[in-house]
Amino acid sequence: MIPTPDLSHLRPADYEHVYEPAEDTFILLDALEQDEELLKSIQPRVALEIGSGSGCASSFLGSITGPSSVLYLCTDINTHACSCTQATGRQNKIPLDSIHTSLSHPFLSRLRHSVDIILFNPPYVPTHQEEAFTAQTERDIGGAWAGGADGMQVTERFFPQVAELLSPRGRFYLVAVAQNDVPAIQRRMRAQYGLDSEIVLKRRAGREHLSVVRFQR
Amino acid sequence: MVRLITHNLLACHAKGCTTNNFPLEFKDVQVVLRESEFNPEFLRGFMPKIEWPALLGAARELGDTSLPDQLPEMLDDDFLKALHHVLLEIHVEEGIMICPNCQHNYPILNGIPNMLLAEHEIA
Ligand SMILES: C[S@@+](CC[C@H](N)C(=O)[O-])C[C@H]1O[C@@H](n2cnc3c(N)ncnc32)[C@H](O)[C@@H]1O
Numbered sequence: 330m331i332p333t334p335d336l337s338h339l340r341p342a343d344y345e346h347v348y349e350p351a352e353d354t355f356i357l358l359d360a361l362e363q364d365e366e367l368l369k370s371i372q373p374r375v376a377l378e379i380g381s382g383s384g385c386a387s388s389f390l391g392s393i394t395g396p397s398s399v400l401y402l403c404t405d406i407n408t409h410a411c412s413c414t415q416a417t418g419r420q421n422k423i424p425l426d427s428i429h430t431s432l433s434h435p436f437l438s439r440l441r442h443s444v445d446i447i448l449f450n451p452p453y454v455p456t457h458q459e460e461a462f463t464a465q466t467e468r469d470i471g472g473a474w475a476g477g478a479d480g481m482q483v484t485e486r487f488f489p490q491v492a493e494l495l496s497p498r499g500r501f502y503l504v505a506v507a508q509n510d511v512p513a514i515q516r517r518m519r520a521q522y523g524l525d526s527e528i529v530l531k532r533r534a535g536r537e538h539l540s541v542v543r544f545q546r
Numbered sequence: 547m548v549r550l551i552t553h554n555l556l557a558c559h560a561k562g563c564t565t566n567n568f569p570l571e572f573k574d575v576q577v578v579l580r581e582s583e584f585n586p587e588f589l590r591g592f593m594p595k596i597e598w599p600a601l602l603g604a605a606r607e608l609g610d611t612s613l614p615d616q617l618p619e620m621l622d623d624d625f626l627k628a629l630h631h632v633l634l635e636i637h638v639e640e641g642i643m644i645c646p647n648c649q650h651n652y653p654i655l656n657g658i659p660n661m662l663l664a665e666h667e668i669a
């Protein structure tokens with residue numbers, strides 16, 4: 330059993346601006362734990378989490394693959410989330426390098442085919458396009474869920490970057506809900522970028538049918 | 547935290563800025579040193595991703611002259627310890643990173659680099 334990261338340093342006031350770990354976070358943690366042997370066997374050097382929020386998932390990954398064996402990069406568009414991620418890394422003794430940016434833009438030229446583990450629990454809730462667009466501009470708590478058409482507006486923009494970043498032995502873990510149309514995502518990633526995938530975990534939480542999909546070259 | 551390992555991976559991504567956009571230059575920095583666990587296996591594995599001249603330049607900008615001009619062929623323990631310190635223990639907490647090409651300023655606040663660009667500025 331890998332312990333859930335200690336988040337006792339975060340306060341209700343933090344969660345007014347930053348996504349509080351919920352069922353979608355925990356299914357990602359469970360998928361990583363289930364893949365413990367695989368994750369260790371690929372001997373990762375670089376991990377990258379997009380939209381790290383509280384920093385819960387990357388801290389958890391760090392306790393699987395080790396604090397000094399991997400560089401953990403975390404991005405978020407929300408400045409409060411970046412601070413929480415950094416604090417959560419310190420609290421759990423996992424060095425998380427938090428970067429305030431959208432998706433992985435500033436790393437694309439230097440990390441081509443170099444990232445061994447990519448995590449993204451994206452804003453996946455279907456909303457009006459306009460709402461997702463506004464949330465991306467405001468960069469506050471709304472950006473944690475507003476996903477626009479089919480809940481795919483933000484995730485879709487990240488896919489070409491995955492294809493650029495993923496190392497030959499790399500794995501990409503994506504959280505999705507049924508409305509995102511998981512089989513269609515899998516077909517598209519195969520056809521456009523030659524990435525194979527598998528649903529590694531699936532569960533229902535309230536109204537949401539959650540999946541974790543794992544992609545590789 | 548902006549450590550030199552991360553600085554070595556960040557490039558300017560402003561629209562149209564595609565050449566000479568790396569490494570970003572430091573300005574007005576405040577640095578804090580924090581010890582971290584020495585892991586030679588990690589350093590050996592990470593070595594191929596490092597841009598040596600960029601790392602050397604950044605270390606010297608921050609006043610650290612422990613690294614040799616040329617990457618040594620033998621990665622012995624003394625070298626790896628110096629490399630460990632430079633890559634992982636020097637934290638830039640405050641300051642600015644400037645693109646050598648388009649001069650865009652990326653501020654660092656409380657150890658977090660702000661690499662955001664407005665939508666219309668993104669390549
Ligand atoms: C569903 S929350 C997940 C947070 C955390 N990873 C977790 O699992 O609990 C989505 C996160 O993505 C961030 N986000 C939204 N759009 C983003 C973008 N374009 N680039 C980077 N992060 C983004 C949000 O600010 C939020 O922190």
Ligand SMILES: [Zn+2]
Nearest residue numbers: 558563645648
């Ligand atoms: Zn530039």
